[in-house]
Amino acid sequence: MKDFIQVLTRDLKVSLRRWSELCNPLIFFLMVASLFPLAISPEAPDLKRVGTGVLWISALLASLLALDGLFRDDAEDGSMEQLVLSPIPLTIVIAAKILAHWLITGLPLVVIAPVVALSYYMPLDTLTTLILALILATPTLSVLGAIGAALTVGLRRGGPIVGLLVLPLTGPVLIFGTRATDLAVQGESAAGPLYLLGALLALAIALGPLATSAAVRVSLE
């Protein structure tokens, strides 16, 4: 546990000192979300109808954008070698790195999403459900993305391939996330899809770091 926190604080410190890169996914999220009114229609009923989908797809794309740097920097400067050879299990190192990544890229999305939701005329009382769904969904996206990022870390330009690898896997998260938000907008209970998002997250946390550390080892060889 102590080692987990060591790696986590180091990664957070490194990311915070590179804050310009840090904002990229967030700005991307806001920009994609604000393109839809231009392309579809700025009328309230139209925006209300597409709002949920726009929000979730923008969040999904934004979280993909941030993935490439997750392991690449460490692989290129040699820290990954050292971490693989360190006396703490690689799975713990990887879990800490994924958590740091989520705190830096996922959490800001959760914070900013309600603002975007309001601009799509979503009712105020649906925001709690939306935030809850995003808190459950974005870490799952980070874990799934980490597997993709680890597999492509040995390639020179991994970015586009990560997207191709990870996007199909994010289907369930997108389906349950939008369903939960839609149910809340219609004034019904969103418990069902939220539980399923929770289950997905539990599965991702349990298996993701194992799969990712195996992928990192293979990529480094």
Add this chain to the structure above:
Amino acid sequence: MTPALGSGLKGSSLEVSRGNRCLFTNLSFRLECGEMALVTGANGCGKTSLLRVLAGLAVPDSGHVMLGKTGIHGFLPEQRRDLVFKGHLNGLKKELTARENLEFFCRLWQGRRQVDAVLAELQLSRAADCLVRHLSTGQRRRASLGTLRLQPAALWILDEPLAGLDKSGIDLICGWVREYLQEGGIAVIATHRAQAFSGSYQLNIEL
């Protein structure tokens, strides 16, 4: 030093290839405690590949590496404390200072808490609180090699440790290696500057 290391480092009939090209085959050697092997050879002959195999980062096509009584690829995380590997890459984060980098390794390896002393020895005291991105190549190399003094390991695997170092840096690192061997450590060093280590090594693996 851990008792498991009584029998030193042993590589038996190692075969390593890169892509489709076989780099070397049937390479066997044995190092006792306090002995050092120098790995020399032309560019592309497989020095780095051999060192990565010895460190357990890569798997050989055939043969195996034993450190003490354990195969290096079967090492538990805890046992990796016995090993320091320094590759071509420095393994320093550019966004952290030299001191923060060394302190991180020190905590992770539960090494000796002498970061300040080591930085002084490396003549990095003044640059210790600069971000690594602002340091010169040689200073980065020095900071990276600082971990050698912080981790009480039984085996050092160094790939071109002297690259980028000036005269005093080379003398310092060669001194560290001699001291380490006297304490009973085992070292495997790949270098193009064999003369810097003359007299220290018992075995020359020429690829």
